[in-house]
Amino acid sequence: MNTVENQVRELAAQELAAANEKFPQFHSPHEGWAVMQEEIDEAEQAMQTVRVCSGILWEHYIRRNDSGVKKIKSIKEYAIRLACEAIQIGAMAQKNLDMLDKENLI
Numbered sequence: 001m002n003t004v005e006n007q008v009r010e011l012a013a014q015e016l017a018a019a020n021e022k023f024p025q026f027h028s029p030h031e032g033w034a035v036m037q038e039e040i041d042e043a044e045q046a047m048q049t050v051r052v053c054s055g056i057l058w059e060h061y062i063r064r065n066d067s068g069v070k071k072i073k074s075i076k077e078y079a080i081r082l083a084c085e086a087i088q089i090g091a092m093a094q095k096n097l098d099m100l101d102k103e104n105l106i
Helices: 005-022 029-065 070-101
Strands: none
Touching: 005 070, 029 070
């Protein structure tokens, strides 16, 4: 893996702790799935924006020998959003596992 994997795991644990303080445990696998799906959708939207910005960067800047600084900054910001969403997905997956374990379903 990469050098930040342990830090990402810790961030997911911190995200889970914050979510558990703010919201009760999931009431069903359906609710857990829905919460995870919301985070997955947000991650997909962030990734789509990264892809669009990358395509625009290539078509309208790089091919014309322009640096495309604004698009690169957008890619950076959406990549960070994507990472945050991925951490939230991991946290909600663990929240799901915790619910299932509590109910002896795993």
